[in-house]
Amino acid sequence: MESKLKHVAIIMDGNGRWATQRCRPRYYGHQKGAENILTISQELNNRGVKYLTLYAFSTENWTRPQREVDYLIKELPFIIYNRFKSHLEKKNMRFFVSGRTEGIPHKTLDLLRELEETSKDNEGLEVVFAYNYGGKAEMLDAFNKAIASNIKTIDEDVLRSNFYAPHVPDVDLLIRPGGEKRLSNFLLWQTAYSEIYFSDIYWPDFNEDE
Ligand code: FPP
Numbered sequence: 001m002e003s004k005l006k007h008v009a010i011i012m013d014g015n016g017r018w019a020t021q022r023c024r025p026r027y028y029g030h031q032k033g034a035e036n037i038l039t040i041s042q043e044l045n046n047r048g049v050k051y052l053t054l055y056a057f058s059t060e061n062w063t064r065p066q067r068e069v070d071y072l073i074k075e076l077p078f079i080i081y082n083r084f085k086s087h088l089e090k091k092n093m094r095f096f097v098s099g100r101t102e103g104i105p106h107k108t109l110d111l112l113r114e115l116e117e118t119s120k121d122n123e124g125l126e127v128v129f130a131y132n133y134g135g136k137a138e139m140l141d142a143f144n145k146a147i148a149s150n151i152k153t154i155d156e157d158v159l160r161s162n163f164y165a166p167h168v169p170d171v172d173l174l175i176r177p178g179g180e181k182r183l184s185n186f187l188l189w190q191t192a193y194s195e196i197y198f199s200d201i202y203w204p205d206f207n208e209d210e
Helices: 015-021 026-046 066-091 106-119 135-148 156-161
Strands: 007-011 051-058 094-098 126-133 173-176 195-198
Touching (some): 015 026, 026 051, 026 066, 066 094, 135 156
Parallel strands (some): 007 173, 094 126, 173 195
């Protein structure tokens, strides 16, 4: 089935509050949130959506308590890797990492790159992990890359070709669960014409019906 929506992007918000409501530590909410990626990606793949970009770790998330940051950049990637490897294979989906690599441990990058490499020939939904990602950082990095290549004028095509995921089209639908109504520095250029859906439901509970 081909969908009218080519690219859906999600700000996976509310994991911490979801866990706190259940008297559990915040990392438990992130783990449940990570599991929900399997459900939602499968649903979008079934509907013929081509790209799903997920805000997995933002350039602003470094200011969180060190234990939480460590969980998000050292532990959760292993869980993602173990759960995703067969999921991508079974569902014929691709994986792609987008964002700054500085500060991300080598072991984590290796795991994510391996998911990318082993799934690159699959033809279904591409799951793009915005990891150490910020919309402002992406634009600045793209400008600087273009300048470094000695280009005289930077137009939209040049800028776009220097983005972290240049092959991914603009966002058709941006979804933000968790009750907040803002963009939080996510895909600032690519959401210029997006429709936006806000939901009060926390990300771990955001299901197919939503
Ligand atoms: C925002 O919820 C969510 C995040 C900062 C992380 C989301 C990440 C995942 C679901 C898994 C992604 C995988 C990796 C490898 C990082 P919040 O903590 O801001 O929730 P709150 O607003 O309720 O506190």
